[in-house]
Every structure is written in structure tokens, then in C-alpha cells.
Amino acid sequence: MSVTESTEKAIEELHKINKKYTCFVTTTEDYARKRANELTISKKKGALHGIIISVKDNICTKGIKTTAGSAILSNYVPTYNATVIERIEQEGGIIIGKTTMDDFGFGTFNVNVGEGIPIPKNPHDISRSSGGSSGGSGAATAAFSSNSTVAERLAPTHLSLSESTGGSITSPAAFCGVVGFTPSYGRVSRYGLIDYANSLDKIGTMGKTVSEAEQLARVIFGKDAKDETSLVVQEKPAKKVKKVAIIKEMLQGVDEKILTAFWKSIELTGIPYEEISLPSLEYAVASYYIIATAEASSNLSRYTGLRYGAQEEFSGSFNDYFSSIRSKYFSAEEKRRIILGTFVRTAGYKDKYYLKALKIREKINHDFHILFKKYDALLSPSMPIIAPKFDEISKLKPIEIYALDSCTIPPNLALLPHLSIPIGKVNSMPVGLQVICDSLDENTLFEFGKQIESLVKYK
Amino acid sequence: MIGTNIHLMIGLESHIQLATKSKLFCSCSTNSSAEPNENTCEICLGYPGTKPTLNKEVVRKALMLAKIMNCKINYNSKFNRKIYFYPDLPKSFQITQYEEPIAVKGEFSIDVSASRLPNGANLSGAALDHSATAATEKKTIHITRAHIEEDPGKIEYVGGHIGTAKYVLVDYNRCGVPLCEVVTDPDFRSIDEAVTYVKKLFHLLSYLDIIDPNQEGVMRTDANISINGGKRVELKNISGSDALEKALKSELSRQSFLFAQGKVIEQETRMYSEETGTTILLRKKEQEEDYGYIREPDLLPITIDDAFVQDAWKQMKKLPEEVESEIISKYKLSKQIAYQLAFKRGLYAYYQSCLKYLKNSDLLAKWLVGDFLKCANWHNYEIEKCPSSEKLIEFMQMIETGKISEREGKELIKKMFDDPKKGLGDLAEKKGVDLDSVISEVLKENQKSVDQIKAGDPKAINFLIGQVLRKAGFKGDPNEIRKKLEKLLT
Ligand SMILES: [Zn+2]
Numbered sequence: 001m002s003v004t005e006s007t008e009k010a011i012e013e014l015h016k017i018n019k020k021y022t023c024f025v026t027t028t029e030d031y032a033r034k035r036a037n038e039l040t041i042s043k044k045k046g047a048l049h050g051i052i053i054s055v056k057d058n059i060c061t062k063g064i065k066t067t068a069g070s071a072i073l074s075n076y077v078p079t080y081n082a083t084v085i086e087r088i089e090q091e092g093g094i095i096i097g098k099t100t101m102d103d104f105g106f107g108t109f110n111v112n113v114g115e116g117i118p119i120p121k122n123p124h125d126i127s128r129s130s131g132g133s134s135g136g137s138g139a140a141t142a143a144f145s146s147n148s149t150v151a152e153r154l155a156p157t158h159l160s161l162s163e164s165t166g167g168s169i170t171s172p173a174a175f176c177g178v179v180g181f182t183p184s185y186g187r188v189s190r191y192g193l194i195d196y197a198n199s200l201d202k203i204g205t206m207g208k209t210v211s212e213a214e215q216l217a218r219v220i221f222g223k224d225a226k227d228e229t230s231l232v233v234q235e236k237p238a239k240k241v242k243k244v245a246i247i248k249e250m251l252q253g254v255d256e257k258i259l260t261a262f263w264k265s266i267e268l269t270g271i272p273y274e275e276i277s278l279p280s281l282e283y284a285v286a287s288y289y290i291i292a293t294a295e296a297s298s299n300l301s302r303y304t305g306l307r308y309g310a311q312e313e314f315s316g317s318f319n320d321y322f323s324s325i326r327s328k329y330f331s332a333e334e335k336r337r338i339i340l341g342t343f344v345r346t347a348g349y350k351d352k353y354y355l356k357a358l359k360i361r362e363k364i365n366h367d368f369h370i371l372f373k374k375y376d377a378l379l380s381p382s383m384p385i386i387a388p389k390f391d392e393i394s395k396l397k398p399i400e401i402y403a404l405d406s407c408t409i410p411p412n413l414a415l416l417p418h419l420s421i422p423i424g425k426v427n428s429m430p431v432g433l434q435v436i437c438d439s440l441d442e443n444t445l446f447e448f449g450k451q452i453e454s455l456v457k458y459k
Numbered sequence: 460m461i462g463t464n465i466h467l468m469i470g471l472e473s474h475i476q477l478a479t480k481s482k483l484f485c486s487c488s489t490n491s492s493a494e495p496n497e498n499t500c501e502i503c504l505g506y507p508g509t510k511p512t513l514n515k516e517v518v519r520k521a522l523m524l525a526k527i528m529n530c531k532i533n534y535n536s537k538f539n540r541k542i543y544f545y546p547d548l549p550k551s552f553q554i555t556q557y558e559e560p561i562a563v564k565g566e567f568s569i570d571v572s573a574s575r576l577p578n579g580a581n582l583s584g585a586a587l588d589h590s591a592t593a594a595t596e597k598k599t600i601h602i603t604r605a606h607i608e609e610d611p612g613k614i615e616y617v618g619g620h621i622g623t624a625k626y627v628l629v630d631y632n633r634c635g636v637p638l639c640e641v642v643t644d645p646d647f648r649s650i651d652e653a654v655t656y657v658k659k660l661f662h663l664l665s666y667l668d669i670i671d672p673n674q675e676g677v678m679r680t681d682a683n684i685s686i687n688g689g690k691r692v693e694l695k696n697i698s699g700s701d702a703l704e705k706a707l708k709s710e711l712s713r714q715s716f717l718f719a720q721g722k723v724i725e726q727e728t729r730m731y732s733e734e735t736g737t738t739i740l741l742r743k744k745e746q747e748e749d750y751g752y753i754r755e756p757d758l759l760p761i762t763i764d765d766a767f768v769q770d771a772w773k774q775m776k777k778l779p780e781e782v783e784s785e786i787i788s789k790y791k792l793s794k795q796i797a798y799q800l801a802f803k804r805g806l807y808a809y810y811q812s813c814l815k816y817l818k819n820s821d822l823l824a825k826w827l828v829g830d831f832l833k834c835a836n837w838h839n840y841e842i843e844k845c846p847s848s849e850k851l852i853e854f855m856q857m858i859e860t861g862k863i864s865e866r867e868g869k870e871l872i873k874k875m876f877d878d879p880k881k882g883l884g885d886l887a888e889k890k891g892v893d894l895d896s897v898i899s900e901v902l903k904e905n906q907k908s909v910d911q912i913k914a915g916d917p918k919a920i921n922f923l924i925g926q927v928l929r930k931a932g933f934k935g936d937p938n939e940i941r942k943k944l945e946k947l948l949t
Contacts, residue, residue: 060508073507080501082508190757194507199756227510228759294753298542301551302505318546345542345751354753 046091071114082192099136110135131172138172167408174382177430185415189224297341382432470645484511505549530565555608565602706731805842
């Protein structure tokens with residue numbers, strides 16, 4: 001099948017999927033067709049030749065609307081491409097649309113969206129959330145037909161470019177039953193990623209299998225002169241995983257049935273493990289929310305309706321105008337995090353919250369560093385619950401929602417590479433296993449992930 | 460009047476625009492003569508998703524500055540975000556070094572009497588009155604810190620000033636231009652000392668090409684001033700040493716007046732108004748904003764080593780004293796002339812480029828530190844705005860060959876500065892004198908001499924030439940006049 005044909009098929013599928021699960025903010029059929037034609041003419045065959053790619057809507061795409069899920073950017077069209085987009089295009093990937101997300105990544109269920117931005121539905125049960133904040137990517141990855149087991153390509157593989165700050169890849173991957181990969185901080189350039197919390201944001205990938213997630217990841221890895229925090233990495237061969245650790249603190253509050261599924265999968269893999277305690281994790285969620293909101297509140301201060309994004313007729317002083325735009329277009333969750341983040345960095349409270357949180361992060365990083373001298377990988381459930389129903393979510397308090405990040409925050413805060421791999425079902429809904437490896441050791445992570453995948457055999 | 464019992468304390472914070480081709484965190488040009496908002500990109504406009512990357516050239520210039528301030532270098536300095544809302548600040552935060560500045564604890568020596576600094580050194584000039592040999596009393600000003608930060612954009616108040624303008628225009632060309640803020644301890648005990656410090660700093664920084672004195676607003680100073688141990692008042696954003704002097708004088712008399720009346724001087728931020736000649740209240744202490752500083756997560760710490768520091772210092776230009784010694788040993792000029800030639804930024808290089816085409820190095824030096832420098836200082840011109848060296852070579856050749864007299868030379872130099880576009884030929888043209896009509900007048904008035912010549916007395920013609928020259932204001936070539944006279948009289 002030619003790239004033009006397979007792209008047409010994918011567009012057809014895209015329409016069906018989006019109608020059912022509303023996982024795209026913007027679909028880019030014309031752009032995809034144009035790219036398919038260019039690829040047909042060009043002789044070059046890149047690593048992603050003809051593969052359909054969906055992109056989380058906080059990654060800037062030149063000439064294509066990029067909202068970051070927020071009403072304040074609902075009309076924003078970037079003038080440049082994020083570095084990851086440039087790399088995908090160079091390797092022949094075809095971008096088919098921008099996936100929906102919680103505004104600026106502020107959420108676990110993809111229900112915190114700006115006006116006009118769709119809430120994605122879980123392909124396993126449309127009355128349930130597909131997770132967040134990369135909910136659109138999770139739903140699309142689950143919904144697109146798979147060919148990874150078919151030798152002859154019937155339709156191009158779909159892969160999704162997503163992003164995690166505190167668990168935004170693992171959560172939707174687990175809820176939607178797909179593989180989510182979050183890299184070590186610095187492995188992927190953040191240039192062109194609309195910031196939530198710069199010291200924690202990581203662009204990652206989703207696919208139906210570990211190999212698929214890895215395929216896209218390999219394309220976007222690498223140092224970028226436009227992002228100082230991106231790293232040059234000396235590739236090391238994958239280690240054979242001999243011993244893993246299970247951290248007790250990451251099992252607390254996890255649903256009983258999920259725990260059962262988790263232990264069953266550990267048994268299936270047959271890998272020797274030790275149960276250990278990491279007491280510093282008690283403060284992980286608090287530390288994460290302080291650092292993340294402190295940075296987020298400074299990042300969001302640029303949205304004043306002056307140069308881009310939502311605008312209104314000017315009136316009053318600039319302060320009046322900025323306030324009116326921000327009051328009108330920021331959602332409740334955006335306002336909550338701005339207020340929280342501003343508070344923790346205010347003189348008089350800064351020592352108590354922001355600076356202390358930075359110290360806790362250092363301590364946790366140090367503790368993980370010690371652990372990886374003894375263990376090759378860490379395992380935990382991906383999420384403490386299965387995908388909740390939308391009407392259940394509305395009953396939860398923000399603090400209860402934040403607590404659901406207890407499994408995903410530790411590796412995200414410590415900037416460690418991790419995978420969420422589907423391992424089974426509870427109440428007909430997918431359950432994920434989270435695999436964490438040492439910093440910059442993605443090779444071991446991918447190989448170990450594939451090993452688990454083959455032993456557990458999720459269907 | 461200011462009583463003798465007033466104890467004055469001043470500390471200064473100078474925002475110094477480092478001379479680099481591109482901005483601090485993007486590749487936009489720093490050229491200030493561009494059209495509004497021409498020098499902007501996604502990064503300096505703070506578009507969502509963009510990230511800053513550090514321009515290493517800024518670090519080099521900051522290290523040069525740290526050297527002349529005798530600061531301790533911080534080998535691991537960091538950036539922070541200073542968060543506040545203002546239309547000239549696209550990200551609504553300024554990237555600055557708050558916790559860990561690049562340099563700390565410096566010392567800068569000044570001559571305590573401002574009069575000892577050459578008169579011409581008025582924020583761009585050089586010396587005319589040479590008094591460096593006079594006995595000087597040195598005073599050390601302690602430097603608290605020097606840190607790197609980005610400049611915000613520029614606001615134009617249309618049809619008025621901050622209080623009266625109906626609307627403002629924002630130009631982001633300046634946004635992201637590299638600044639180094641130098642903070643002093645409150646060491647100044649007189650206005651003269653503060654002004655002397657700013658003048659000396661400006662001169663040295665421009666001399667060493669750390670700043671470009673031709674750029675507008677290249678050094679802006681905030682002054683903290685208090686009297687008799689009272690609360691300090693911060694005067695914001697003062698450009699240049701003249702304005703600083705006026706602002707400090709006006710604020711000192713305001714505080715002295717309050718003090719004399721037994722009133723309390725409150726801690727506040729004020730600005731100096733050129734219009735009213737007074738300082739105006741901007742905000743009181745309680746209205747001060749909390750900037751909620753956090754670390755800048757997109758930038759790595761500036762990690763430098765000794766090799767980097769030494770390399771930056773190796774690229775530094777020579778100091779005026781070093782240039783002076785070089786001039787004395789190389790050209791055998793007097794100490795006084797060498798001092799003046801060395802002091803004015805760029806003058807020595809200008810001297811050297813002229814000398815390639817001239818014979819008399821003494822004569823050139825004499826003219827340069829004389830009338831040339833006088834004109835440059837009168838116009839407040841940096842060397843780049845002075846007549847080109849090609850023009851000056853042409854001028855000196857006219858002097859060397861005696862084509863023009865010294866007196867004519869002095870006039871011509873003035874014209875070269877006043878009318879920079881005109882060629883030397885046009886400027887030197889004897890304008891306003893019609894030689895033929897002057898000659899016919901002189902002939903009419905001196906019939907006796909005419910008769911003598913006609914009678915065969917050759918000496919009489921010299922008298923007539925002298926008369927013509929006098930009448931023409933000495934603007935004429937004696938040989939040419941002789942020829943004309945001979946033609947008419949024979
Ligand atoms: Zn720029």
C-alpha cells in the first residue's frame with residue numbers, strides 16, 4: 001500500500017475515532033495529505049516513513065493551532081515548530097492531529113479543559129475518563145487499529161507524542177490499556193513545548209507496544225542547542241535485569257483488585273524482587289505540587305492578552321486589562337494552581353514551601369540514586385484506581401485527585417525514565433504496570449519492558 | 460541650604476548594557492537604531508514554548524567588568540525569575556541573577572574630588588584640562604555585587620509622560636538586551652563622589668569596549684540616598700552623570716528641608732523629573748511588589764573555570780595608563796600629550812591610522828589633543844562621530860605643506876565638526892570673498908602705489924598684495940594675487 005493510500009485510510013479512521021471518543025482538538029487531514037504526497041515524491045525513507053502521528057496539543061506546530069488545552073490559547077497558532085516536530089518530519093512521520101489535554105497539563109482525568117476543547121472518552125468505556133493530562137493521546141492510541149502483529153501493513157501504525165510532568169503519560173496509558181513511555185529529563189528537547197513546570201516537563205511517547213513507543217522515542221531523543229537542559233547521552237547497552245525492587249510507599253492507597261493484578265503479573269514475569277521502603281516518598285506529592293505550581297504560576301503569567309492568545313477590547317489600565325483577560329479565560333484549575341504557586345514562592349513562605357520542596361526533591365533523587373546501585377529496575381502499579389466514571393470525578397476534591405498521583409509522581413519528580421505497560425483488567429478496565437529504570441538508562445528500560453510484555457501477554 | 464551637619468549616604472545600582480552583537484538569550488541583534496520591534500523573535504517576545512539559551516559573549520563581557528571592579532568571581536552563578544506584570548515584559552518575568560550573581564565583593568577606586576577628573580570626561584568625553592598629575596586622594600568604593608540580567612522593552616508615553624499619556628507604545632527591541640547590574644555599598648558621602656564614580660565607570664567601560672557609548676541609555680542608575688541615618692529613598696532610572704547630579708541635588712534638598720522641619724523621611728521610591736527639576740513619588744514602601752523569585756529552570760548554572768576567565772581577560776583592551784606608557788615609549792611624546800591622547804576612547808587608534816600617511820607625528824598629536832579634542836568634547840562626540848581619519852589626513856597634509864595657516868586650520872577643524880558631510884575642499888574654499896573685486900577696490904584706493912609700479916618700482920606690488928590680503932580677511936593665496944595684479948598693471 002502506498003503512503004498516500006494508507007494515509008487516506010488513516011484519515012477515514014481518524015474521523016470515526018474522533019466522532020466516538022472526541023480525542024482531538026484539531027485534525028490536520030489536509031496537512032497529512034500534503035505530507036503523504038511529499039513523501040511519495042521524495043526518495044528518502046526515514047525511521048517513521050508514512051507512520052501516522054498524533055501530537056499532544058501543548059507541543060507547538062507551525063501554522064497549526066496549539067491550545068495547550070486552555071481557553072486562553074484557544075486561537076493560538078505558533079509561528080514555529082517544536083524541535084520534536086522537526087525531527088518527526090525529517091524522519092517521514094505524518095502528523096494527523098493535535099490531541100486534547102487538561103489545560104496546561106493540570107489534571108489526571110482530562111476533564112479540566114478550556115471552553116471549546118473536547119473531553120476525551122475512554123475507548124474501553126465511554127462513560128469513563130481516558131486519564132490525563134495526555135488523555136487525547138491515550139484514547140487515540142487505544143482506538144487506532146493496530147498492525148503490530150500483522151506482517152503486512154493494512155494501515156500505517158499510529159503513534160502518539162505526549163508529555164508528562166507528574167504522570168500525564170502513565171495515567172492515560174494505564175487507563176486506556178496502551179504503553180506509555182516517559183523519558184529521563186533531558187533526553188528529549190523541550191523547545192516548543194508549552195511549559196507547565198520546566199524542571200519537570202518531559203516529552204514522551206505512546207504506542208500499542210513497547211517497541212512502538214520506543215520507535216517514536218528514538219527519533220526524538222538527542223541534544224538540542226535550543227534547549228540548554230537537553231543532554232548528550234553516551235548510549236550504553238541494555239543491562240540484563242536481575243533484581244528489582246518494589247517500594248511499599250508506592251503501593252499505599254492502591255485499589256485491592258489492582259494490587260492483585262499487580263502481584264499476579266510480578267509472578268508471571270518470575271523476576272526476583274525485594275520489597276523495600278523509601279520513607280522520603282511520603283513528601284513526594286507535596287514537594288511535586290509545590291515545585292510544579294511555583295513554576296507554573298510564573299509560566300502562566302505571560303498570558304495577559306497583549307501579544308497572542310485570547311484578546312479583548314482594551315480598556316482601563318494595563319493591570320485592569322490583564323486581570324480581566326486572566327479572570328475570564330483561565331479555568332478554575334488554572335486559577336487554583338496560579339494562586340497556590342504564587343503563595344509558595346511569596347516572601348515569608350518561600351523558605352517554608354518552595355525552598356523546602358527543592359530540598360526534598362534533592363533528597364528523593366539521592367535516595368533513588370542509591371537504590372539503583374542495588375536494583376536494576378523498580379516496579380509499581382501505574383495508577384491506584386481504574387479509569388473513573390465522569391460522574392465519580394465530579395465528586396472528588398482537588399486534594400483527593402492530587403493524591404491519585406502517588407505512583408506516578410516519584411519517577412517524575414526524580415526525572416527517571418519509566419514505562420506504563422498494560423498487564424490485565426479489573427472490572428473490564430485496563431490496569432498498568434509501571435517500570436522505572438535509572439536515569440538515562442532507557443536501553444535497559446525498553447528491553448526489560450519488552451520482556452515483561454512477552455511474559456505477561458496482555459490482550 | 461544644606462547645613463554642614465548633614466550626613467549623607469548614597470549607594471548606587473547601575474544597569475550597564477554590555478556591548479554584544481546579539482541579545483542575552485536569543486540571536487536577535489542589539490542594534491538600537493532598528494525600526495521599533497524589528498529586533499525581535501519568538502524567544503525575546505516570550506512566545507509559549509520557547510526557551511532561552513545563554514549568549515556566552517555576555518559572560519565574557521561581565522567577567523571583564525568584574526575585573527575592573529576587582530570583584531570576586533563566582534564560578535557557579537545561577538539565573539532566577541523575577542516575576543511581575545508590566546507591558547514591557549513579555550514573559551511577565553525578568554530573567555536575572557538573584558541568589559548567585561556572577562561577581563561579588565569588589566573595590567573601585569575614585570579620586571574624591573570630582574574636579575580632578577579631566578573636565579572633558581563628561582560621560583563620553585576625554586580630557587582637555589590635564590590635571591592627572593595633581594595630587595589625588597583615592598577613595599575605595601565597595602562593590603556589593605554584579606549580576607547579569609535581561610533588559611525589558613521600552614515604553615513610549617504618547618503625548619505626555621507616565622502620569623499624563625493617554626496610551627503607550629511598546630518597543631521590544633531592547634527586550635532581552637544583556638545588562639550587568641553593578642551594586643555599590645552605601646559608600647558615597649557626597650554627590651560629587653557619586654557623580655565621579657559614574658563618570659569614571661562609564662569612561663572605563665566604554666574605553667575597554669565593555670559597553671558601546673554610542674548606544675542610547677547604555678548606563679542607567681538607581682540611587683539610594685539617605686541623610687543622618689534616616690530611611691533611604693530610591694531614585695529610579697537616571698540616565699547619565701548630569702541627570703544623576705541634578706537628581707541627587709534635588710533629592711538632598713528635599714530631604715534636608717524635611718529634616719530641618721523635624722519631619723520624618725519615609726522609605727520610598729521616587730523618580731527625577733527633568734521637567735520640574737524635582738523628584739516625584741512613585742511608590743511607598745508598603746506598595747513595593749513581592750517578586751516571588753524562583754530559580755530559572757530552563758537555564759543551566761553559568762559554570763566557568765579559570766581558563767574561561769583568563770581567556771576573557773586576555774581579550775580585554777589596554778587601560779588608559781597602559782596606552783599612555785606605550786605612546787611615550789613609541790612616539791616620544793610628552794607625558795601631558797600622551798595622557799590626553801590615551802584618555803579619550805579610540806583617539807590613540809585614530810592617531811595611529813592617521814600617522815601612516817603623515818610625516819610629523821608630533822604635529823599630528825598636537826592637533827589631535829588640541830583643537831580636534833576641544834571640538835569633540837564640545838559636541839560630546841565619541842570618536843566614531845568625529846570626522847573620519849581620511850579627512851583628518853587630508854587636513855594634516857594641508858597643514859604640513861603650509862597650504863593653510865594655523866589660524867585657518869583652527870577654523871577648518873571647527874567646520875569639519877559642524878558640517879560633517881562636506882568635503883574638505885568645500886570647507887576650505889575661500890567663500891564670501893570675490894578676489895577680483897577686492898583687487899579693483901584696492902587699486903582704486905591706492906593710486907599712488909599703482910603709479911609707482913607703472914613707474915617701474917617692483918617693491919610697490921608687495922604693499923598692494925598685503926592690502927588685498929587684509930581686505931579679504933587673509934583668505935587668499937598671495938601668489939595668485941600677485942599674478943592677478945601683474946596682469947592688470949602691465
Ligand atoms: Zn530575539
